[in-house]
Amino acid sequence: MVIVLTAVTVIAGGLLGWVNELTAEPIAQANAKALSDAIAVVVPGFDNEPAANPETIEVDGVEYKIYKATKGGEFIGAAVEASENGFGGALTVLVGFDAEGKIIDYSLLSHSETPGLGSKAADWFKKGAKGDITGVCPADKPLTVSKDGGDIDAITASTITSRAFLNAVNKAYAAYAKQNGMKATDAATGATSHVEQN
Numbered sequence: 723m724v725i726v727l728t729a730v731t732v733i734a735g736g737l738l739g740w741v742n743e744l745t746a747e748p749i750a751q752a753n754a755k756a757l758s759d760a761i762a763v764v765v766p767g768f769d770n771e772p773a774a775n776p777e778t779i780e781v782d783g784v785e786y787k788i789y790k791a792t793k794g795g796e797f798i799g800a801a802v803e804a805s806e807n808g809f810g811g812a813l814t815v816l817v818g819f820d821a822e823g824k825i826i827d828y829s830l831l832s833h834s835e836t837p838g839l840g841s842k843a844a845d846w847f848k849k850g851a852k853g854d855i856t857g858v859c860p861a862d863k864p865l866t867v868s869k870d871g872g873d874i875d876a877i878t879a880s881t882i883t884s885r886a887f888l889n890a891v892n893k894a895y896a897a898y899a900k901q902n903g904m905k906a907t908d909a910a911t912g913a914t915s916h917v918e919q920n
Contacts, residue, residue: 787803813843824858
């Protein structure tokens with residue numbers, strides 16, 4: 723019995739390892755394509771490959787990935803990946819900023835929010851939607867929900883998710899501003915400061 727169980731375990735482990743090896747490359751390629759597609763949505767019009775050479779920058783002990791977009795060699799903006807804990811867990815967003823620091827668009831990369839409620843963050847803050855944040859520069863004023871004295875309408879019955887989403891966007895802007903030597907807004911306090919370019 724012990725020999726049979728050991729043999730089954732060894733065979734199953736070997737098969738799992740083999741399947742993992744077979745699928746690792748296609749999964750990595752699918753993830754890379756999904757990221758490239760998301761960057762194309764949030765910073766359209768580039769002719770370089772931002773996903774190929776991301777830069778990282780540290781803000782308050784957290785590292786952020788920045789994907790710089792250029793057209794004809796000229797900087798047109800960047801996509802920044804940031805996360806924040808929402809109601810159901812980590813919420814990760816990719817935010818596109820133009821050269822002046824205004825939000826172009828965003829893509830919700832992953833979340834664990836309640837389907838039908840918190841999951842609405844994927845569209846709620848898009849252009850023309852109720853919580854539209856496009857064209858806004860977080861340097862002027864950190865993005866906060868109206869319930870907290872801000873200008874952004876929270877997702878109905880999902881204020882925690884809305885706060886988390888906007889905090890992630892504010893963090894993304896702080897990283898973008900630091901990378902580009904722009905005026906930054908502290909997402910937690912709303913205080914502004916000038917950041918020197920590294």
